[in-house]
Amino acid sequence: MEESEFEVVYVAENKIIAEMLKDLLEKEDILSFLKGSTIPYTDSVIMGSIGATEIRVRKEDADRAREIIDAFMRGESEDGDERGTYGDE
Numbered sequence: 001m002e003e004s005e006f007e008v009v010y011v012a013e014n015k016i017i018a019e020m021l022k023d024l025l026e027k028e029d030i031l032s033f034l035k036g037s038t039i040p041y042t043d044s045v046i047m048g049s050i051g052a053t054e055i056r057v058r059k060e061d062a063d064r065a066r067e068i069i070d071a072f073m074r075g076e077s078e079d080g081d082e083r084g085t086y087g088d089e
Helices: 015-027 059-074
Strands: 006-012 032-036 053-058
Touching (some): 015 032, 015 059, 053 059
Antiparallel strands (some): 032 053
C-alpha cells in the first residue's frame, strides 16, 4: 500500500496515547499505523515517548476512525454510553 492511500485522522500528543488509539481502531477492524515526529539528539530511554504522533488510516476508513476516536476522547463508548477514562468504569 502506498502512503497516499492513507489519511491522518488524529495527532496524539505522544506515542503512548497514539498506541492506545491505534489498538482501539484495530479492535474495530480499522487498519492504522503511526508516524511520529522525532526530536534530534534525544535518547528515548531518557526522554520517554515524547512528541506528536500521527495516526493514519485508509481513506475509506477515515470518517469512521474519527468518530471512534472522538467518542473515546469524550469518554463515550460507540453505543453512546458514558465510561470512565483509562479504565475507571
